[in-house]
Amino acid sequence: MTVNSRAMAGRLREAGENFFSLACNLVPRPDEHLRELLLRGLGGDPAAYHGFLRELGAHLRALLRRRLTGMPDDVEDIVQETLLAVHNQRHTYNAAQPLTAWAGAIAKYKMTDFLRRHGRRERLTDPLDEVTELMHAKDDRAGEARRDIAILLDALPERQRLPIVHVKLEGRSVLEAARLTGMSVSAVKVGVHRGLRALAAKLRERT
Amino acid sequence: MTTDELTALLARGGGMPQDAPARRHATAVASGAFTSAVLMALTLGVRADISQAALLPMFWLKLAFPGALAAACLVAVMRLSRPGAPLAAVPVLLALPVIAVWLVAAAALAQSEPALRPAMVFAPTWQSCPLLIAAFSVPPLIAALWALNGLAPTHLALAGGAAGLLAGTLGALAYALHCPEMAVPFAALWYPLGMLIPAAAGAMLGTALLRW
Numbered sequence: 001m002t003v004n005s006r007a008m009a010g011r012l013r014e015a016g017e018n019f020f021s022l023a024c025n026l027v028p029r030p031d032e033h034l035r036e037l038l039l040r041g042l043g044g045d046p047a048a049y050h051g052f053l054r055e056l057g058a059h060l061r062a063l064l065r066r067r068l069t070g071m072p073d074d075v076e077d078i079v080q081e082t083l084l085a086v087h088n089q090r091h092t093y094n095a096a097q098p099l100t101a102w103a104g105a106i107a108k109y110k111m112t113d114f115l116r117r118h119g120r121r122e123r124l125t126d127p128l129d130e131v132t133e134l135m136h137a138k139d140d141r142a143g144e145a146r147r148d149i150a151i152l153l154d155a156l157p158e159r160q161r162l163p164i165v166h167v168k169l170e171g172r173s174v175l176e177a178a179r180l181t182g183m184s185v186s187a188v189k190v191g192v193h194r195g196l197r198a199l200a201a202k203l204r205e206r207t
Numbered sequence: 208m209t210t211d212e213l214t215a216l217l218a219r220g221g222g223m224p225q226d227a228p229a230r231r232h233a234t235a236v237a238s239g240a241f242t243s244a245v246l247m248a249l250t251l252g253v254r255a256d257i258s259q260a261a262l263l264p265m266f267w268l269k270l271a272f273p274g275a276l277a278a279a280c281l282v283a284v285m286r287l288s289r290p291g292a293p294l295a296a297v298p299v300l301l302a303l304p305v306i307a308v309w310l311v312a313a314a315a316l317a318q319s320e321p322a323l324r325p326a327m328v329f330a331p332t333w334q335s336c337p338l339l340i341a342a343f344s345v346p347p348l349i350a351a352l353w354a355l356n357g358l359a360p361t362h363l364a365l366a367g368g369a370a371g372l373l374a375g376t377l378g379a380l381a382y383a384l385h386c387p388e389m390a391v392p393f394a395a396l397w398y399p400l401g402m403l404i405p406a407a408a409g410a411m412l413g414t415a416l417l418r419w
Contacts, residue, residue, distance in 0.1 A: 050218035089359035105291030
């Protein structure tokens with residue numbers, strides 16, 4: 001190979017790499033977008049966090065509809081259960097970690113858990129590769145779940161139910177909720193946190 | 208409740224500091240190690256000749272081995288408590304301190320008189336050593352499982368097992384302050400065996416207790 005053609009090959013390779021990185025930047029990666037929404041949400045931006053949960057829910061729904069073709073009625077239940085788990089475990093997300101790896105692992109865990117509880121072992125012989133599959137498609141047609149979380153919420157003890165109703169359903173501040181319930185501010189926060197975890201546990205028990 | 212209502216509910220007040228898992232693990236390790244050390248001091252007592260023993264390298268090796276393994280276990284437990292965290296490096300990290308102490312033990316055996324070798328392994332306390340390490344690992348095991356319980360392990364047996372091994376290393380650290388044996392081959396065999404008892408218990412408890 002002559003010096004000239006070697007230089008030419010180098011230039012071509014460089015051009016190829018430039019084109020590749022350009023293409024990567026032009027095509028918005030859903031992972032990056034969702035990750036940004038989550039990080040802003042964790043930083044205290046409720047609108048960004050709402051956007052994150054909605055979009056993640058759409059991805060989960062598409063994934064589950066594709067995966068669980070034999071049980072379409074269960075899809076919305078697993079979507080809700082996974083979203084609640086993602087919320088309850090949001091402190092375990094590490095900003096250095098790809099979002100798909102984290103959310104995909106939670107989705108896989110919840111899906112496996114759901115199928116195991118329902119004795120649907122035969123579906124698990126499929127290799128589960130949600131980590132790479134999660135971002136493939138979106139499905140915004142949120143349906144009704146078969147289990148009503150509102151009913152489970154009513155069954156929580158008052159010290160957990162009232163904080164969730166005031167803060168999470170009615171959108172009051174923690175301070176207002178504390179005044180309304182006569183609980184301390186930290187008791188309201190703990191009540192919300194423990195209540196949502198208890199709700200997740202109840203979802204697992206009931207089905 | 209529809210999924211849209213649920214996301215709206217969850218979205219209110221989603222702010223969350225991201226150092227919570229690290230603080231939880233730190234609390235568990237500190238309280239577990241402290242309780243284990245106090246328990247050892249109250250029951251067996253720190254060895255009487257500790258000030259002389261502390262001048263010998265073997266005393267520090269007996270602390271360095273479980274200490275290094277504890278650090279590796281902590282990395283493993285932290286990774287296993289986060290969904291989707293990379294785990295490929297964990298087996299290597301766990302193996303390094305064990306391989307290192309085995310190499311030192313092999314060298315010590317090779318250099319000694321053949322007639323003395325059995326005594327370097329079956330020193331007087333060999334029967335009680337693994338059981339006592341397992342006993343002192345109970346408080347750190349409870350603490351480590353508590354830490355995992357507030358986090359999100361997706362491989363329950365592995366996470367519980369790593370928590371148990373971590374507890375075993377902390378139990379061994381406490382026991383090393385009492386342990387009168389000063390031969391590397393002794394620590395290279397009976398210490399890991401003692402640590403494996405809480406590791407097995409942790410793996411079983413993990414599957415039963417850590418679901419979320």
